[in-house]
Amino acid sequence: MLTLTDTPRIYVACLAAYNNGFLHGAWIDADQDAEDIRKEVREMLKTSPAWKIGDICEEWAIHDYEGFEGIRLSEWEPFETVSALAQAIADHGPAFAAYYSTVTYGDRVADTVARFEEDYRGTYDSKKDFVMEMLDECGTLDAWEAAGMNLGYIDFEAIARDWFINDYFAEPAPNYQIYVFAYQ
Template sequence: MLNVYITDLSAYNSGYLVGEWVSLPINEDDLHDKVREILTNGASLCGEEEHEEYFITDWEFEDGIKLIDVSEYSNLDELNSKCDELSELDSDDLKKVSYLIENVGYVFEDALQKYDEVYIYENMTLIDVVEQYIDETVDMTNIPEIIANNIDFELISRDWEISGEFERIDNDIYHFVNC
């Protein structure tokens, strides 16, 4: 989910880069052990008894989807907890959470509550989405053929786009219902 490079701050300030990549989520005790190990190695390299402070010098999201704000002094326990929550979601749900954070402006907690109100139409145009919607919701047998054959899908798709409820990202159409 998220890889962070945890660095011993005191060793860094003394001119040594002592750290290690850690993949989150991880068991909380294992995370604390890993930080303790990094700080112990840094103190040993510097010839000191103990180091207490670390910082995150680099981070990367494994799937390329940014879901969490990370900075040098982010709380590792909070990052780990958020990654643990996200690990329960499938890739489509992660895309929905990312959409709400990056495009709608939701904070992490709110995006986790609302992601089920986002629909993703993969590799479709908005016209395709309109056609699919009409096929699924309108009983065309009760509409005169002259009307059914002259539905302007392009005009409807433009109206939907103007409404702001639909957004194209790459080759996908996102629809946030916002109930």
């Protein structure tokens, strides 16, 4: 899971300051409600040096972000989307980000979070390891052994290839592992 330093954050800049040659903005924790993010942006805009030269400081842009695990944000990403993504990453870790980067359902992040929770099967060393664990959990390996089958003769790699054609897909995970998801 994420540590405190991995909390998704956005750097929001004052565009009036930027257009006048000043770098003024704030890093904001993104895993809070959208309205709380807006409040922090308003506070940042109030302290902009562009006010001192008579400019109006009400426009902003997201100029940087971190902790989103490869998910790309636009400069004007809605704070509702930023908040929902950050909260999903905080709740589910980088597996959610890998899923979101591959599969997005509808316009709402909440729809993708719901599907992720249904589709995510875990982190494994290989597709073969996933297949073996699933067969073991449902008792198939024990049944095969009880029937006198030598499991050493079963091509689990071939079974994995078949399963990952239509029923499952995998995304890279850290440490040479994979995240496994079901197709719905």
